[in-house]
Amino acid sequence: MRRSIPAALVVGVGLLLLLDFLVVNPTLGAISGAIVELVVILFAAAAVLGAILLAVRHAGALALPGGDRIGSALVLVGMAIVLVPGLMATDGAAAPSVRWVVGALVVPIGASLLALVAVFLIPAARRGMRLRPRDTAVILVAACVVVVLLLPLGGDVGAALGDGATWVLDVPLRAVFAGLLIGVSLAAAVAATRFLFGLAGTDD
Amino acid sequence: MTEPLGGLRRTLPLAFVAIVAVGTLVGIRLDLGPGAGPAPAATSLHADLAELGRGRVLVGFDADIGTYAEIRPAVRAALAQLVRGGATISMVSYTPEGRALALAELDRLRRGGVEPGRLLDLGFHAGAEAGLVAGVSSIVPREADGALAAALRDAGAGIGAFDAVLVVGGNDLGPRSWVEQVATRLPEVAIFGIVPTSLLPQAVPYRASGQLAGLVAGAREVAAYVAAVRDDPTTGAVQGAAQVTDEPPSSLPVLVGLLLTLVLLAEAIASRWRAPARGGAA
Amino acid sequence: MTDLIGPDGGGTLATWVAAIATLLTWSILVGARRPFTWTQRLLAGMLTGYLALLAIREVIVPRLISPLAGDPAGHPLLLLGLLLAGMLVAGRWLPRWVGAVPVAILVGATAAFALGGAMVGSVLPQIVGLLPAPGAGPAMAAGAVISVAVASLVLLAFLHGRSQGRVVGALGAAGRWVMLGGVGAWLGYLVLSRLVLLSDRLAFLATDWLGLGR
Numbered sequence: 137m138r139r140s141i142p143a144a145l146v147v148g149v150g151l152l153l154l155l156d157f158l159v160v161n162p163t164l165g166a167i168s169g170a171i172v173e174l175v176v177i178l179f180a181a182a183a184v185l186g187a188i189l190l191a192v193r194h195a196g197a198l199a200l201p202g203g204d205r206i207g208s209a210l211v212l213v214g215m216a217i218v219l220v221p222g223l224m225a226t227d228g229a230a231a232p233s234v235r236w237v238v239g240a241l242v243v244p245i246g247a248s249l250l251a252l253v254a255v256f257l258i259p260a261a262r263r264g265m266r267l268r269p270r271d272t273a274v275i276l277v278a279a280c281v282v283v284v285l286l287l288p289l290g291g292d293v294g295a296a297l298g299d300g301a302t303w304v305l306d307v308p309l310r311a312v313f314a315g316l317l318i319g320v321s322l323a324a325a326v327a328a329t330r331f332l333f334g335l336a337g338t339d340d
Numbered sequence: 341m342t343e344p345l346g347g348l349r350r351t352l353p354l355a356f357v358a359i360v361a362v363g364t365l366v367g368i369r370l371d372l373g374p375g376a377g378p379a380p381a382a383t384s385l386h387a388d389l390a391e392l393g394r395g396r397v398l399v400g401f402d403a404d405i406g407t408y409a410e411i412r413p414a415v416r417a418a419l420a421q422l423v424r425g426g427a428t429i430s431m432v433s434y435t436p437e438g439r440a441l442a443l444a445e446l447d448r449l450r451r452g453g454v455e456p457g458r459l460l461d462l463g464f465h466a467g468a469e470a471g472l473v474a475g476v477s478s479i480v481p482r483e484a485d486g487a488l489a490a491a492l493r494d495a496g497a498g499i500g501a502f503d504a505v506l507v508v509g510g511n512d513l514g515p516r517s518w519v520e521q522v523a524t525r526l527p528e529v530a531i532f533g534i535v536p537t538s539l540l541p542q543a544v545p546y547r548a549s550g551q552l553a554g555l556v557a558g559a560r561e562v563a564a565y566v567a568a569v570r571d572d573p574t575t576g577a578v579q580g581a582a583q584v585t586d587e588p589p590s591s592l593p594v595l596v597g598l599l600l601t602l603v604l605l606a607e608a609i610a611s612r613w614r615a616p617a618r619g620g621a622a
Numbered sequence: 623m624t625d626l627i628g629p630d631g632g633g634t635l636a637t638w639v640a641a642i643a644t645l646l647t648w649s650i651l652v653g654a655r656r657p658f659t660w661t662q663r664l665l666a667g668m669l670t671g672y673l674a675l676l677a678i679r680e681v682i683v684p685r686l687i688s689p690l691a692g693d694p695a696g697h698p699l700l701l702l703g704l705l706l707a708g709m710l711v712a713g714r715w716l717p718r719w720v721g722a723v724p725v726a727i728l729v730g731a732t733a734a735f736a737l738g739g740a741m742v743g744s745v746l747p748q749i750v751g752l753l754p755a756p757g758a759g760p761a762m763a764a765g766a767v768i769s770v771a772v773a774s775l776v777l778l779a780f781l782h783g784r785s786q787g788r789v790v791g792a793l794g795a796a797g798r799w800v801m802l803g804g805v806g807a808w809l810g811y812l813v814l815s816r817l818v819l820l821s822d823r824l825a826f827l828a829t830d831w832l833g834l835g836r
Contacts, residue, residue, distance in 0.1 A: 142719070142726035146726045149734070150731070157742075171727070175727060176685070177686055177706075178703075181706075184674050186673070189714070208663075211663045214664040229440070235447075238444075239636060242405070244639075244826075245662075246437075247819055249647050251816055251819040251820035251823050252353075252650070253816040254817045256353060275806035278802070278804070281810070283814075286537075286814050287599070308772050315776025317542070350653070353651045363821070364828060440672065463680045520739030524738070524743045598813070
């Protein structure tokens, strides 16, 4: 019984929202609106839960000998320098102290970290060539072709590359990604249908 | 033979950054431009946003830290164009990174002299897709006040109360989510997008199918769009937030980096076929 | 990107902190793993804290707590929301089914949004969009034929590895290679995005921090 309640909820909520998507009915719309409002609040609660679990885990790690105490302390410090001023200030995330942390630490560290992708792509490509040479070679050759087309050159060469890039993007690449969008969407739709109709054993 | 190459490879990441750094410095010192070429999508977005005039524009700001540097000049140019045209700008975010960047841009607009009555902060809405769906019927927060908030409430308080949506996309949430969750429910609202190069392949099918009314994507179109706004002959002297102040960076470091990447990727591909000759050592 | 802070945000200090944070993150380039790991941990903490802050200050307080504090009896839906949110947060320390109820609502809603949005917003319009427009010229028609062929191969790739006839199997295998090519092309676009970001960070260090090129 306790297991069947969540399964029934998944099916009930899902079907109701789908029905509202397909049929215009004020009563159905009002019920769906209420569910969506609850879902938004639950997503926010899930974010808070995630933060609590992360804090509990790293606070526990601080007490453990041999662990990465500095790393755990930094996670907690990171949370504190955003949460404490943000919760105390009247304007929350818009508070100057929070925006200072975002501008001086969050964005620089995040951007610097992600900028390294361009640098560490090469070692990753070499590793890929060792592990799955044929697949990796196809991926890298396609990447090289796009890189050539994206070269920001001027003159006739640049214009020709630009035309080539436009054609590649509008015809074959658009088709690949349209195919991927359709395929992934269909796969998601099948999975969602199986889930909503209880075919995937949602009560496990 | 393997050892010196191994040592070289260990220093490769640093050397890569150093070479791109030289390109960046030379680009800055020589004041090299971005090299904008013709881009019909950029011209089209410029014309479409100009048509909005004094309309109500919702900016779905969900750029991410990893790609905002690339689209920032176009986003600021689009905001400048909307300010010049007299449009009202309301910003909403569905991702935390988008919210952080949106707050900074809102502050920049206020400091740039945009009247408070033309700006509205709709805040962060949790739930990504669920948040978008919730916004279809209600996007104006209870605590929002002022003439713009009141006008939006009079028009229904949902996304349908706006004349157009400008989606500033990132890796977590972009035009696809807006098309799937909002355009399917409100087909009459025009959705425009500005996305980085990395989102270009997945956003282009929606531009081609007409589900996006306009899209500027990638460095080339960003540069062309910024140039279109900056050099707009119909606009007189402008100041404050209506000015285009954020120019796209020089393309020299990108050119250098792309050439370097090309050489190193080609070497990585060739390494597979060279490896047996060295006894299989990689 | 310290222009994100504003003029009264302690510009010099922010620039120095941002520059040091950038250099510590890039310490991995000279093989220093610990500072690199530390900046990642700090970032993880700050991003989690920021998400929690937004969830509390911009969703839970204005949409749940404030209305309930003013008139609890007038908002029965929000009382249910409070109960479900409490079950979700406390569910980890309570019997399993307590947390399963709000999770079921989240799963059901997410599945419904994915299904409806994908079918109506992506699948059908993209299929229509691939077909040649009426009155299209030879070049556009040829492009449309190529597009349909490529997209069909990619779709068949989703069947790759499952039992099917030889022809479909061969086309599915070909589609897999086309799909890998598409992934590679996306990688090319990603490289450009990341190079722009790298250049932006380097420009920040050179101009904002070191004052070169001003």
